[in-house]
Amino acid sequence: MKFFYHNILSDEFDIIPSLKPEDTSCPFVLNGIQLGIFSWCVKDLFSYVYTELKAARKCATIQDKGKHVMDLSQVILLLHCEDYTVWNLRKYYVAGQTKIYGKAELDFCALVLRKHPRSAETFSHRRWLISLLQEKTEKMVETQEFLLEELDLTLVCAERYRDNYITWDQRCWVVDNFLCDKVKWLETELTSIKDWLWTHVSDNCVYHFRQHLLEKLSSNCTLTKMKELLLEEFKLTDEMLKYYSVFETIWYHRRFLISFWSTKIGTCYACLQLWKNKHNLCQEQEGRSLRKCDCCIDQGQIVSFQCEIELCQQIINNPKQTRQADLAKSQLTWLNHFCEKLLERTLDSPIF
16 A cells, blocks of 8 residues: 555556456556556455545544545545545645645646546546635646646547547636636637647537637627637638538537627628528619628628538539538528528618
8 A cells, every 4th residue: 555655646547457366466567657556456445445544534543644534535536536525525635735735636636637537526626726726826826837737638638538528628617717818828729729620520529619719709809800710710610621521510610600600790681681582692682782791792701601502512412422411401401590590580670
């Protein structure tokens, strides 16, 4: 046990699948700063440590009880990280001695997350810990280095478990608490995560994160800047569809962009009326000249319904793209429904 305590805050921890040996060989392996435990001893180790922890909580004569409880709870959480009772026990000692346990607890949470990248309890404890350090005015959590390490940790967890919405929720929390009013940082985050998106096209969580960034930026940017950002994002999906058009996650993201553009930038009421009557956008109807909006004057500078229709029709008419054609048809169905709902909302009070 002492060996385990001394090496538990290593850089990496994992359980090594193995059968129980006939001899009494060591159940641990330490390679530099990487610690491994053989699977045959996990059950016995967990039972023993949990019993010791319960006894330690009741015993009032243990010397340096806080450290002893923290050591025992570390073993338990590395083996079973969703035990919120043990996490709450650690909160009690960390809150009472933040100077002693604060930084070490951050490191321990990172170690647990590298082993259990989708642990909701661990992320919840980490958010509580960061908030506590902020309340204690610890300068450590206010540095750029800490922020970058926190963002890097979420990407490590996202790499180790696909569609890890818990990890991306943590990244959204970091953005909300540290970057919500820093436009440059938000723009940098939107750009930096682009490479990760290209290698994880089917991961829906990263699209939701980008949508979260765009919503935050819309509260801090000018309308002109927001148009630029939305256009860049739409062009990104155009490029992705050239190579990965079979992934519906891209199409869902385009739906968000179309809806977000209509909400934040605006949509031409005349275009919606002509859409309903199945005419070309912004042509004259019954001899009456309809007002043109930005999207009809220069389709290269807008998110245009007409461009989306043309793209879908182009894919549908390609006989070699069966799967893509199904997604394009679904996109047209959604677009038709969206325009009808938008027309109903703007019927009494047109946007333009």
